[in-house]
Amino acid sequence: MSRPRKWRRVCCLPESNLFGPLNAVIDQTGLVLLQVDEYETIRLIDLQGFTQEQCAEQMVIARTTVQRIYNDARKKIAESLVNGKVLRIEGGDYELCESLEKACRCEGCRRHRWGGSSETDNKEN
Template sequence: MPRPRKGRRVCCLPGSNLFGPLDAGFNQSDFVIMSVDEYESIRLIDLQEFTQEECAEQMHIARTTVQRTYNDARKKLAESLVNGKFLRIEGGDYELCNGIEKTCACGGCRKHRCDNFNNDNTRQITDD
């Protein structure tokens, strides 16, 4: 019996989950599906400039898993761009960050996005 897959920690879901050419119609064969955990690896490594080790720590997975996930995501991005296919982000084995861990360093979870929340997640009142 295989070992169950460990859920990868993701700080936030993408704002848009469908990208593609503006001049094409929708055809099911024109879609490339990227999982949410693959999206997170691209976001952390390319946008946030994390190393693969930092990304692995952030996502709570092994560095070799990050490397494989990141390579799969890059291949899907390339296929979408070069072949003019739609890219849809959905599914995968992930769990959303709850924003209360002290190790969260990406700035993507609610705790780090909103300065108006304190440690017990209650709204602070300011005199602005």
């Protein structure tokens, strides 16, 4: 029996989850599925400038797991760009980060999909 997958901590969901050629027809053969945890590794490493070790600490997983997820994500993005396929971000084994400031160093928690305000801001209103 295989070991259950560990949940990966993700700070924010993407503002848009569908990317690709403007004239593309969305069907299963022309679709590349990027999981939310793969999106998070790209966001942390390429956009925020985290090392793989820092990314692993942020997502609460092993560095070798980050390396595998990152490589898979880059291949999917390349397939989408080179072959003109639509890229959809959805699914995966993740949980949204609940800490708002102390444990999270990427500041993504404050930019959740829900209007850009943090959960504490929403509770005060």
